[in-house]
Amino acid sequence: MQRRILAWFQAHRRALPFRDDPDPWRVWVAEVMLQQTRVEAMLPRYREFVARFPDPATLAAAEEEAVLAMWSGLGYYARARALHRAARRLARGGGEIPRAAAALKELPGVGEYTAAAVASIAFGEAVAVVDGNVRRVLARLFAVPGAPGRAAFERRIRELADELMRAGGAADPGAWNQALMELGALVCLPKRPRCGECPAAGACRARAAGREADFPERAPRPAATVVSTTRGVVRDAEEGLLLVRRRESPLRGLLDFPGGPCRAGESPRRALAREASRRYRLELVPGRALPPFPHQIMHRKITVFAFEATFAGASPDRLPEGARWVRPDHPPGIAAGAIFRKVLRLLPAP
DNA sequence: CACGCGTGGCG
């Protein structure tokens, strides 16, 4: 399997500038720029950067402002500051870039991944890289359970990566590491893996089980934030019509009662009056409270406080833009959100 | 182990 992956890499690898010339400084700069950044976005900036700062000493001599200027648009500017600090530290110590991953990792901005990448690609050290691509490829090849970030998953991936480096990667550590990452970037894609083009498909346990989309598992979403929102139900005295408005984004265009979110510490009644006035030019006075109920959207736990409400003064002759009256048994074909329907069910029969 | 850090491309 490893021979097939390496052969595939030789045939399909992209021609990236730091591949033609595995100069340690160029590899280092490239790996830092590639942190959380796409190759296409990084390439032009990379060429400018290494032309302007061809070695650590040149970077060390530059002002931080000039370094950041060369980085502008790439994001994660702490990377540029760390690289600058690292270059200055090297300059004071004699200027040589450490050859071992363990020593590289001591430098600012150089973590487990970058240390292994530079040591293997530039110096041929047999240390395995583990990045997002490697996690995904190995999780599928070996059907590794668990989600990235979880200790058990990370431990197992690390074991597998180390073992593969020992087994078939050590002859050319840089090539093996890049082959695995390139496979993840071009074939073993996060969403729709191109298993038909994969040199390792025959050995892939996820593929054999028809479950390549199930690996790696998705990390559990962060805990839902708890918020409150309000709605006001205004009924026309004569016909029992309900006052509604069209939503702005999100759920733009859908029907809903006037109202909106409570600010921190704000009472629902006050929030209703404020939101109805500010957002919809409806001056409302909250009356009897309907039973509060929960509603969940994605990672938000919303408590909905609905009130019967009346106009602050006389009923306006013309409703503001976006507001209108509808029958309580609103005709089918009118799109309304879930909160609207839940509030509707709380209302007593007219 | 959670979080913040930036940006551009994609469905």
Next chain:
DNA sequence: TCGCCAAGCGT
């Protein structure tokens, strides 16, 4: 239009 990232690191 918008959520979801993509070759991580430091705190």
